[in-house]
Amino acid sequence: MPWSSFRVSCPTRLLLAMIALAGVGQLSGCFNPSGAGDGGTETDGGTAMQSTGGPAGDTTQSPLDTSGAATSAAAETTPNATSSSGDPDDTSAGPSDSSTGEPSNCPGGDPTPAMAPYVVSDLVAGQESSDLDVGDINGDDHLDFIHLARVAGSIEVFFGDGAGGFLSDGVTVLNSNGFPDTIRLGAIADETLDLFVHMEGPVELWVIRGDGAGNFPIQQVYEPTYVRAIDLADLNGDAVLDLAYVGASNLEVRLGNPTETYQSPTLYGQNFGSAVRIADITGDGSVDILTADYGSTELQIYAGAGNGTFIAQPTVVTGSPVSGIDVGHLNADDNIDLVLTTADDLRVFYGEDDGTISSTPGTVLPDGLSRVRVADIDADGVEDLITRAGANVEIRFSTGNESFSDPVSFACSSSILSLEVGDFNEDCVPDLLGTQGGAQSLCLLLSDRE
Ligand SMILES: [Ca+2]
Ligand SMILES: [Ca+2]
Numbered sequence: 001m002p003w004s005s006f007r008v009s010c011p012t013r014l015l016l017a018m019i020a021l022a023g024v025g026q027l028s029g030c031f032n033p034s035g036a037g038d039g040g041t042e043t044d045g046g047t048a049m050q051s052t053g054g055p056a057g058d059t060t061q062s063p064l065d066t067s068g069a070a071t072s073a074a075a076e077t078t079p080n081a082t083s084s085s086g087d088p089d090d091t092s093a094g095p096s097d098s099s100t101g102e103p104s105n106c107p108g109g110d111p112t113p114a115m116a117p118y119v120v121s122d123l124v125a126g127q128e129s130s131d132l133d134v135g136d137i138n139g140d141d142h143l144d145f146i147h148l149a150r151v152a153g154s155i156e157v158f159f160g161d162g163a164g165g166f167l168s169d170g171v172t173v174l175n176s177n178g179f180p181d182t183i184r185l186g187a188i189a190d191e192t193l194d195l196f197v198h199m200e201g202p203v204e205l206w207v208i209r210g211d212g213a214g215n216f217p218i219q220q221v222y223e224p225t226y227v228r229a230i231d232l233a234d235l236n237g238d239a240v241l242d243l244a245y246v247g248a249s250n251l252e253v254r255l256g257n258p259t260e261t262y263q264s265p266t267l268y269g270q271n272f273g274s275a276v277r278i279a280d281i282t283g284d285g286s287v288d289i290l291t292a293d294y295g296s297t298e299l300q301i302y303a304g305a306g307n308g309t310f311i312a313q314p315t316v317v318t319g320s321p322v323s324g325i326d327v328g329h330l331n332a333d334d335n336i337d338l339v340l341t342t343a344d345d346l347r348v349f350y351g352e353d354d355g356t357i358s359s360t361p362g363t364v365l366p367d368g369l370s371r372v373r374v375a376d377i378d379a380d381g382v383e384d385l386i387t388r389a390g391a392n393v394e395i396r397f398s399t400g401n402e403s404f405s406d407p408v409s410f411a412c413s414s415s416i417l418s419l420e421v422g423d424f425n426e427d428c429v430p431d432l433l434g435t436q437g438g439a440q441s442l443c444l445l446l447s448d449r450e
């Protein structure tokens with residue numbers, strides 16, 4: 001078992017820095033990722049990737065957040081599905097909260113529509129990164145990120161300083177002696193973020209519990225577990241984070257225990273999955289699971305009963321195999337929408353007023369975009385599309401009328417594998433962070449409102 005000696009290292013200088021930061025007033029209105037993010041992991045050609053949507057966003061949610069994407073999203077102007085939106089303790093005012101008329105917590109005032117300049121830089125990581133996730137790992141109210149150095153097998157945290165910088169070059173929290181390829185953050189049964197890591201060779205799912213201070217001292221190994229894509233949410237309403245993943249041959253659902261351990265999986269359907277996403281796509285208040293299969297041109301929807309069990313629904317025909325899934329609010333109504341990337345195009349399926357999803361795409365962009373994230377980049381209350389094309393990160397702004405702008409492109413130095421969304425510099429504009437193939441750095445796109 002490759003699970004051997006790893007004990008958290010937390011250099012003294014870092015501790016001092018964190019202590020110093022504790023006295024800094026937090027920009028509570030601007031900290032949280034706008035919700036994009038976290039979501040399901042999607043894989044593309046065997047490379048672990050993010051969608052996240054994800055629960056982008058999932059990454060900072062507590063288990064209580066996950067109660068129902070559409071419900072919570074509709075109740076707020078913050079549009080992301082499984083993101084931080086449902087958390088009553090979440091003081092974050094995403095950019096779209098500007099529509100509420102509440103006083104702005106954003107330095108310089110709320111972002112204005114159509115404003116989305118980014119400064120692109122390489123963030124040296126020392127190792128090629130294969131996947132990442134974002135969240136406040138050490139509880140100082142500043143967004144951090146964690147990433148996998150696949151070849152070295154190490155897991156590193158970069159603690160954010162709240163101004164777009166990071167307190168060190170990365171702190172190794174675990175040496176796996178294996179080949180981690182997928183990583184997710186989520187709080188299992190308390191407020192502190194825990195880690196979910198898939199290992200290759202042997203295939204195992206590692207659940208690594210965090211202490212809320214940036215250390216990950218408690219590990220569990222579930223084997224053999226092959227994960228191509230994973231998403232996290234509370235599937236049965238007990239406020240404990242549950243797991244849904246695809247990989248070897250089925251959709252597997254593992255329910256969490258209050259003791260922060262996981263039960264044996266329940267299997268659903270044949271699935272050699274490429275992507276999975278949890279969201280209340282049926283609009284009944286219980287989260288559902290969407291899965292895509294490498295060999296299939298249909299998206300499978302498993303409707304949640306609210307108790308942790310799922311029933312397969314009629315599939316959504318996608319035209320060609322799906323590589324990426326995200327959900328969000330991409331037109332002007334409050335219904336949750338679904339966006340898919342396939343080998344040939346990007347398709348948006350808009351939610352209907354009766355709680356169903358249209359069976360035919362309302363918008364098709366004829367570009368072969370292999371992955372997608374949604375986030376409201378320009379703070380107009382409608383989420384926008386974030387994709388990548390090789391080394392470029394592309395943003396297509398939603399008009400709110402089921403059409404999108406031409407892509408606005410930002411060039412990274414190498415092809416983007418995983419992409420996450422979060423507001424690292426706390427200016428209320430989502431920032432973007434991607435892993436880059438063949439580079440010992442990550443690509444940071446930091447919003448620049450000047
Ligand atoms: Ca932090
Ligand atoms: Ca649960």
Ligand SMILES: [Ca+2]
Nearest residue numbers: 376378380382
């Ligand atoms: Ca927008």
Ligand SMILES: [Ca+2]
Nearest residue numbers: 423429431447
């Ligand atoms: Ca920002």
